[in-house]
Amino acid sequence: xxxxxxxxxxxxxxxxxxxxxxxxxxxxxxxxxxxxxxxxxxxxxxxxxxxxxxxxxxxxxxxxxxxxxxxxxxxxxxxxxxxxxxxxxxxxxxxxxxxxxxxxxxxxxxxxxxxxxxxxxxxxxxxxxxxxxxxxxxxxxxxxxxxxxxxxxxxxxxxxxxxxxxxxxxxxxxxxxxxxxxxxxxxxxxxxxxxxxxxxxxxxxxxxxxxxxxxxxxxxxxxxxxxxxxxxxxxxxxxxxxxxxxxxxxxxxxxxxxxxxxxxxxxxxxxxxxxxxxxxxxxxxxxxxxxxxxxxxxxxxxxxxxxxxxxxxxxxxxxxxxxxxxx
Amino acid sequence: xxxxxxxxxxxxxxxxxxxxxxxxxxxxxxxxxxxxxxxxxxxxxxxxxxxxxxxxxxxxxxxxxxxxxxxxxxxxxxxxxxxxxxxxxxxxxxxxxxxxxxxxxxxxxxxxxxxxxxxxxxxxxxxxxxxxxxxxxxxxxxxxxxxxxxxxxxxxxxxxxxxxxxxxxxxxxxxxxxxxxxxxxxxxxxxxxxxxxxxxxxxxxxxxxxxxxxxxxxxxxxxxxxxxxxxxxxxxxxxxxxxxxxxxxxxxxxxxxxxxxxxxxxxxxxxxxxxxxxxxxxxxxxxxxxxxxxxxxxxxxxxxxxxxxxxxxxxxxxxxxx
Amino acid sequence: xxxxxxxxxxxxxxxxxxxxxxxxxxxxxxxxxxxxxxxxxxxxxxxxxxxxxxxxxxxxxxxxxxxxxxxxxxxxxxxxxxxxxxxxxxxxxxxxxxxxxxxxxxxxxxxxxxxxxxxxxxxxxxxxxxxxxxxxxxxxxxxxxxxxxxxxxxxxxxxxxxxxxxxxxxxxxxxxxxxxxxxxxxxxxxxxxxxxxxxxxxxxxxxxxxxxxxxxxxxxxxxxxxxxxxxxxxxxxxxxxxxxxxxxxxxxxxxxxxxxxxxxxxxxxxxxxxxxxxxxxxxxxxxxxxxxxxxxxxxxxxxxxxxxxxxxxxxxxxxxx
Numbered sequence: 001x002x003x004x005x006x007x008x009x010x011x012x013x014x015x016x017x018x019x020x021x022x023x024x025x026x027x028x029x030x031x032x033x034x035x036x037x038x039x040x041x042x043x044x045x046x047x048x049x050x051x052x053x054x055x056x057x058x059x060x061x062x063x064x065x066x067x068x069x070x071x072x073x074x075x076x077x078x079x080x081x082x083x084x085x086x087x088x089x090x091x092x093x094x095x096x097x098x099x100x101x102x103x104x105x106x107x108x109x110x111x112x113x114x115x116x117x118x119x120x121x122x123x124x125x126x127x128x129x130x131x132x133x134x135x136x137x138x139x140x141x142x143x144x145x146x147x148x149x150x151x152x153x154x155x156x157x158x159x160x161x162x163x164x165x166x167x168x169x170x171x172x173x174x175x176x177x178x179x180x181x182x183x184x185x186x187x188x189x190x191x192x193x194x195x196x197x198x199x200x201x202x203x204x205x206x207x208x209x210x211x212x213x214x215x216x217x218x219x220x221x222x223x224x225x226x227x228x229x230x231x232x233x234x235x236x237x238x239x240x241x242x243x244x245x246x247x248x249x250x251x252x253x254x255x256x257x258x259x260x261x262x263x264x265x266x267x268x269x270x271x272x273x274x275x276x277x278x279x280x281x282x283x284x285x286x287x288x289x290x291x292x293x294x295x296x297x298x299x300x301x302x303x304x305x306x307x308x309x310x311x312x313x314x315x316x317x318x319x320x321x322x323x324x325x326x327x
Numbered sequence: 328x329x330x331x332x333x334x335x336x337x338x339x340x341x342x343x344x345x346x347x348x349x350x351x352x353x354x355x356x357x358x359x360x361x362x363x364x365x366x367x368x369x370x371x372x373x374x375x376x377x378x379x380x381x382x383x384x385x386x387x388x389x390x391x392x393x394x395x396x397x398x399x400x401x402x403x404x405x406x407x408x409x410x411x412x413x414x415x416x417x418x419x420x421x422x423x424x425x426x427x428x429x430x431x432x433x434x435x436x437x438x439x440x441x442x443x444x445x446x447x448x449x450x451x452x453x454x455x456x457x458x459x460x461x462x463x464x465x466x467x468x469x470x471x472x473x474x475x476x477x478x479x480x481x482x483x484x485x486x487x488x489x490x491x492x493x494x495x496x497x498x499x500x501x502x503x504x505x506x507x508x509x510x511x512x513x514x515x516x517x518x519x520x521x522x523x524x525x526x527x528x529x530x531x532x533x534x535x536x537x538x539x540x541x542x543x544x545x546x547x548x549x550x551x552x553x554x555x556x557x558x559x560x561x562x563x564x565x566x567x568x569x570x571x572x573x574x575x576x577x578x579x580x581x582x583x584x585x586x587x588x589x590x591x592x593x594x595x596x597x598x599x600x601x602x603x604x605x606x607x608x609x610x611x612x613x614x615x616x617x618x619x620x621x622x623x624x625x626x627x628x629x630x631x632x633x634x635x636x637x638x639x640x641x642x643x644x645x646x647x648x649x
Numbered sequence: 650x651x652x653x654x655x656x657x658x659x660x661x662x663x664x665x666x667x668x669x670x671x672x673x674x675x676x677x678x679x680x681x682x683x684x685x686x687x688x689x690x691x692x693x694x695x696x697x698x699x700x701x702x703x704x705x706x707x708x709x710x711x712x713x714x715x716x717x718x719x720x721x722x723x724x725x726x727x728x729x730x731x732x733x734x735x736x737x738x739x740x741x742x743x744x745x746x747x748x749x750x751x752x753x754x755x756x757x758x759x760x761x762x763x764x765x766x767x768x769x770x771x772x773x774x775x776x777x778x779x780x781x782x783x784x785x786x787x788x789x790x791x792x793x794x795x796x797x798x799x800x801x802x803x804x805x806x807x808x809x810x811x812x813x814x815x816x817x818x819x820x821x822x823x824x825x826x827x828x829x830x831x832x833x834x835x836x837x838x839x840x841x842x843x844x845x846x847x848x849x850x851x852x853x854x855x856x857x858x859x860x861x862x863x864x865x866x867x868x869x870x871x872x873x874x875x876x877x878x879x880x881x882x883x884x885x886x887x888x889x890x891x892x893x894x895x896x897x898x899x900x901x902x903x904x905x906x907x908x909x910x911x912x913x914x915x916x917x918x919x920x921x922x923x924x925x926x927x928x929x930x931x932x933x934x935x936x937x938x939x940x941x942x943x944x945x946x947x948x949x950x951x952x953x954x955x956x957x958x959x960x961x962x963x964x965x966x967x968x969x970x
Contacts, residue, residue: 057551089554096552101545104564105644106571115563116553151643167553342800357819463959467952469902471909472944475929483933579803586808593910608815608912616815627803 002073003030004207005054005175011066012046012053012231014278021278023049023062025231026305031175034201036208038222038239040215040254042275046231047211051177054209055094056084072174090120093168095197097180099160103152109136109163110148113170120171135166139196158189162196169200175207182217194221215254219243227251230275230286233306235313245320247313250287285315293317331645335635339628344395346624350617351394354404355383357613403618408610413618417600422503423493424592424599428584430515431523435584436577439527440570443534448561450539459535465528470587474521474594481517489514491596522591526580533576534569541565571642578634582627681964688964691956698950702762705755710740713748713756714917728938742938744927750942753924758946760920764834765900769893771839772900776846777889781877783847784854795851798844806841807903813837814912827915834913838903845892853885887965894958902951921947 012024024046031037041047052058054069056078064078071091077083088094096102104112113132117123123131129148136144139162152160161181168176178197182190198221201208210222218225218239226236227248235248246252253271273290276282284303288294297316298304310318378384382393397403403413446455465473482490494510496503505511541547542565550560589601596602600619607615639645682688701708728742728750741750783794801809817833818826857863858881866876907913908922916923921943928940 055552057548085554085556087554088552094549094552096545096549098545102549104546104550104568106567106642107564115555115559119553119555119559153644164549167549171554342803345800353816353819357816463956464952467898467902467955468948469906469909469951471906472925472948475925475932475940475944479932479937582803583805586805589808589811590906590910605811605910605912608811608818611815611819613815613819616812620812623804623808631803 001032004033004035004072005031005209006070006073007050007054007067009067010050010053010064010069012049012058012062013065014062016061016279019279022065022281023231023278024053026067027226027228027231027233028067028306029226029233029236031207031209033174033207034205035224036198036201036210036222038218038225039209039211039228040213040218040225041228041234042213044275044277045228047213047228048179049231050228051094051179051209051211053078055088055092055177056081057088057094089116089168089173090171091173091175093171093173093176095161095164095168095176095178095181098184099157099164100184102164103160103167105152108149108151109155110150113148113167116167117170131170135170136163138169138200139163139166141166157185158193161185161189161193165193165197165200169204169206172204173206175209176201177209177211179211180213181210183212183214190217191220197221215243227254230281231278232286232303233314234287235315236306237312241312247310247318247321248287248315249291249293249319251313252319253290331639332636335632339632342628343621343624346620347395347398348391350398350620351391353613353620354394354617355390357611398618398621403621404614406607406612406615408607408612408615413614416603416615417618417622419503420598420600420603423505423597424585424588424601426505427515427518427522427591427597427599428581428588431519431521431526432581432584434519435523435526435530435580438523439530439577440534440573442527443531444538444561444566446531447535447538447542458531462528462532465524466532468525470521470525470590471594473524474517474591477517477521478594488517490517493598518591518595518597521594522584522588525587526584529580530573530577534573537572538565538569541568544568567641571638574637574641575634578630578637582630585626586623678964681960685960685964687956688960691953691960694949694953695957698758698946698953699762701755702758705752705759709749709752709755711749711752713752727936728942741942742936744939745931750938753919754921754943754946757919757921757924757943758950760831760914760918761901761904761922761947761950764831764838764904764914764920765897767835768838768842768900768904769896771835772842772896773846773889773893775839776843777850777882777885779843780847780850781854781881784851785858785877787855791851794847798847801841802844806838806899807906809841810837810903810907811910811912813840814907818912827917830913830915831918834904834907837907838900841903842896842900845896846889849888849892850885853888854881857881857884891958891962891965894954894961898951898955898958901947901954905947905951921950 007030008028010024010027011022014021014023027046027050029037039047039050049058049062052062053064054076056076058064058078069076069078071087076087103109110129110132113135114125114128117128117131117135118125121128121131132148133144136147141147141159141162147155152163155163165181168178176197181197182193185193194217197208197210200206210217212218222239224237225239225242227234227242227250229250235242235246235251237247242251243255246255250271256270271290276286276289282289282299284300285291285294285298286303288298291298295317304310304314304316306312306314309316310321312318382390385393401414403417405411406413406416409416442458446458449455478490481488489510492514493505494512494514495508496505496511497507505515542561544565547560547565550564555564586601588597588599589605591597592599592601593605600622603615604619606612607619682692706712726737726739726743726747728740730742731738739749739751741754743749744753779794783791814833814837817829817837821829821833854877858876863876863880866880871879904913904920905922905925908920909926911926914920914923916927919927924943925940925947928936928943931937931939
């Protein structure tokens with residue numbers, strides 16, 4: 001079956017006066033209908049850039065400089081603003097981090113919903129309003145019909161994020177990109193919102209690309225997880241496998257730095273050093289300066305890639321594969 | 328909401344009382360009123376009688392109260408220079424100034440908002456950048472130089488438009504208008520541009536920077552992600568949010584238009600209250616100065632009040648909180 | 650994702666940040682200046698104008714206010730053209746009384762700039778003092794000062810200046826009016842422009858006085874005024890500098906406007922605005938140079954100082970608005 005989203009060797013460049021920065025470097029993955037792919041990594045690893053690239057929402061001068069994006073088998077050109085405008089909302093919905101600033105403060109949520117519905121679906125004002133009420137009911141807004149004429153500021157943060165999700169889903173897109181959808185929310189509300197997102201997508205068979213830095217959210221919500229490091233894919237695989245048996249040393253380090261995963265071991269373990277910035281990447285594997293078991297081959301090009309180096313991880317010496325001794 | 332409006336009105340009254348105090352102090356202590364009203368030949372009895380009649384022997388608060396009470400009824404005393412009631416002089420001069428201010432205000436707002444949107448949307452465009460550079464010169468250019476330049480080009484060189492006065496006016500009894508005659512309208516063009524240009528530049532620059540800020544806002548990004556058309560995003564979402572702060576500043580600018588009319592009216596010999604005021608300053612005609620101060624503060628306070636109410640009308644967040 | 654950083658420095662040691670002046674000079678200001686053509690040109694033009702005004706007695710071909718050097722026969726000579734009667738040539742022509750326009754501009758600019766600088770200095774001292782008092786004292790004092798500022802800010806400063814000028818004219822005896830006109834002008838413009846300074850200084854004072862190093866200085870026994878001047882004032886230097894530059898442009902324009910309206914510099918001490926007022930009378934009769942050169946000078950002066958202020962604001966980027 002054709003995957004809902006298929007990206008191959010996606011590359012995003014930002015030209016600057018001091019040279020071109022490659023912020024997303026050859027990322028590939030598929031997401032099937034109804035599947036949730038978690039995308040994790042540190043800030044600056046290229047998570048949000050990948051999401052914005054697929055959506056065609058990169059801020060100039062950033063642009064997609066290579067690779068392909070296909071939605072349900074049909075190729076998209078993320079740099080084609082006119083074509084992407086038809087895809088956004090209808091083909092791909094998006095949820096942003098901060099629900100407090102995502103909504104236009106001077107328009108009622110009903111108007112924001114109906115304008116989105118009528119933009120994408122051939123329905124009249126009355127029908128659009130009915131759909132808007134249904135959309136709000138589905139995201140769990142109580143007394144949805146009465147709240148249609150409410151202003152964004154009259155909702156709490158969690159409720160606003162529900163409205164944002166309703167807006168992202170109201171034109172029934174095939175894919176939803178959720179960029180840190182719970183980061184700005186109270187901890188008590190976070191679980192509700194991820195559960196809501198998961199339920200809605202399962203019901204409708206919507207594919208989800210869930211961008212987050214929170215391993216807990218990934219563990220609860222995602223089916224598969226992709227780990228990004230310095231704009232490159234470090235590891236990708238089913239959530240349970242990656243979390244319990246990470247193959248890339250960086251993923252292993254990430255697990256060690258997550259409180260839940262290392263509970264009871266005293267101090268959190270920390271990966272030494274910092275992620276290199278785009279434009280100053282070393283040759284070979286980008287992680288080698290911080291890696292305890294780096295060998296000469298790691299410092300040389302070509303760099304390790306998922307599939308070539310290891311089926312799941314971009315590493316010549318995957319964790320627990322016994323290869324260390326031979327090199 | 329009601330409490331908020333009440334508080335604003337109360338504040339306005341306080342401002343007016345304070346300005347009234349300044350006006351009264353001018354009236355009472357600057358340039359002895361007795362000196363100005365009696366000639367050289369006067370006796371001590373004359374002075375004493377006049378002091379009594381003018382209430383100058385009463386305690387200060389009583390005099391202030393009397394002054395304000397008379398001011399509220401539109402009695403600002405007699406002009407030293409013209410020897411007529413100040414209220415009458417202002418009343419006959421007022422239509423000229425208000426018509427000028429109205430036309431240039433409309434010009435400034437319409438063009439300012441329009442050009443502001445244009446330059447914000449076409450940020451990198453050649454024309455937009457040319458407009459922005461020109462506006463910087465416009466801000467540095469003193470109003471009176473703009474007026475002289477316009478007079479020179481359109482009055483002296485091209486001879487298209489009149490350069491002084493109001494032209495023919497129609498007397499409606501309580502109001503004289505220049506808006507109903509061809510010569511009146513033609514006379515209005517140059518002064519209105521002169522007066523409005525500076526405010527127009529300010530409004531344009533404000534709209535531009537505010538709009539650029541809004542176009543970077545998260546909700547605009549989210550609106551793009553919802554697939555809305557660029558037109559809808561700009562005009563339905565960004566523009567509306569841009570106008571909220573713009574309303575405040577624009578309101579204040581409209582107030583300044585009436586004050587800046589002093590300069591324009593002088594350049595074009597426009598027979599309004601501004602010209603009256605500048606002549607009063609030159610000849611130290613204190614009652615006229617004091618009355619003008621009161622008049623302009625009533626205008627400012629009134630405009631501010633309207634702006635506040637408009638603000639509440641536009642922004643639902645304020646409606647709920649206050 | 651990362652651990653909380655360990656604190657190596659004991660948190661109780663108050664660290665006084667380096668003075669803003671030093672940071673300003675050492676940081677990007679000089680670099681920003683070198684790389685901005687607008688700033689360089691604006692600086693060059695304003696410096697040239699200011700210097701030629703300061704050294705007017707040496708630069709100007711003649712002293713236009715010395716009756717001995719005047720010849721009425723030279724009146725209305727066009728620029729760069731020999732006079733019909735005397736054969737004398739003037740770079741910018743002459744006015745009705747035979748004074749060289751170039752010379753009157755240099756002397757007029759002296760007065761414009763003197764009034765501008767003095768008015769800004771006055772506004773600055775007044776504004777900083779009131780701002781410091783309001784920010785430090787708080788309470789009723791603060792409320793009163795800022796309320797007055799608010800009310801004054803409601804009115805355009807040019808109107809306030811006119812009123813002050815009118816009042817002063819009423820108070821000063823007729824025979825002294827011309828002599829004191831320049832000082833009245835300085836006070837009127839200065840008084841109309843102190844609010845900006847006061848606001849910025851008050852805000853900064855309130856923020857700074859809550860910081861650790863001020864509490865530390867207080868605990869160390871320093872008294873209010875000493876803390877204000879040694880610690881807080883250096884911190885507001887850059888925004889004050891920006892406001893002062895922009896205020897200078899505004900003050901020059903305000904002075905010119907007042908003088909143009911006939912409520913400023915007297916004809917015996919003509920500033921650029923007075924010269925334009927005089928020149929306007931000859932616009933219709935074709936002697937354009939009497940008006941044009943003073944107007945162009947005023948424009949160059951105001952524009953270059955304004956651009957410099959604008960650039961300075963962007964370069965230092967204090968949140969002024």
